[in-house]
Amino acid sequence: MLTLFHAPGACSLASCIALEETGAEFEVTNVSFADGEQHKADYLRLNPKGRVPALVVEEKATESGILTETPAILYYIAQRFPDAKLAPHGNDFALAQMQSFNSFLCSTVHVAHAHKLRGARWANEQNSLDDMRAKVPENMSALFTMIEETYLGQPWVLGEQYSISDTYLYTIARWLEGDGVDITTFPHVNAHFKRMEDRPAVQRALRH
Template identity: 50%
Template sequence: MDHAGDGMDLFFTPDTCALASLIVCYDAGLDITLTPISFAKGAQKDEAYLAVNPKARVPALRFGPDILTETPAILAYLAQIAPEAALAPSDPMEFAQAQSFNAYLCSTVHVAHAHRMRGSRWVDGEAHLEALRRKVPQSVAHAFTYIEEHALRGPFVLGERYSICDPYLFTLANWMEGDGVDPAQFPRITAHRNQMAQRATVRRALAVEAEVRAALA
């Protein structure tokens, strides 16, 4: 299957939100080159990678001279270059609602999670860092409570239809235990997570992630 996106590079680090982009690449049937970036070795701060993404974060998606960063933008782009995969709504309002959900994951859920290990982005001093870490279970649970009660419309985020929202939610929901949050508090999100884990593209992405993790160790 030919796509405008064939031959693109996805810069990827295991156990990060880049997993969502990898899953959607597979959902879209795109031919990608996966470029591992080792955070443990500080590769995100190497000059070569900073030329790709000066933010020193993943994911980044490169196709020819063009580079995209930020997961919501990457997921929307992947859906648009593979319209036959039907990964995003065609209706403008429904697409905006999908983007609203993904923006919430990016700006609220992920930020609450990041307070656990990257608090120095926001505060200085060990006492303040520890205060942020102590708050993580509460703030992450609060964010997922909103999703559980208001944003998850059905078996998939947008209802009966799978979309770019689902791999993103799956990726971040897998961090709950590490953030000190019991998934049992969120039966609908847990059911979504379990359902997603059975999808062929998700299993493929998780297997590739495990291979990259082992190679970078």
């Protein structure tokens, strides 16, 4: 059995969409950030990082435990359910390209977004926090310009093959409006976003 610990609107949506795409049975447990559930003892015993997603895997005697970090969970889902074709299995270079893109989203784009509300991770002084917050629209615009011009194939991140990279990009693109960035300034990203919203798996995931 798979159980995904998820917070609506958070990066865990990418994993939720990927699970929905597989057609596998899984459960979703919502973690309320508003109530600070991610910092409470019960959740910290599961994920000491105090963040989402966390995926509890109880599939087999040899395959059980807890996975954290979006790129790792997405890769596990793609590998665990190869029939869903969420990764370019059999093409080592394309697989590495997918992982490169997901790493970029995780280590660079997500971090740029986090400077808006999570600045206390990096600074204490209010003027520093204000500067980081003010820089978010510029940084996110620059990063999505790079995605628009360099990374995004057509119709999907990897070109013709839909993959876990698409679930991840869509999830982060959902943050652009709140970051003060108009997604329509990026025609390819905007078209990708609309294609994603038409997918039944995305619609199901958004209901969790």
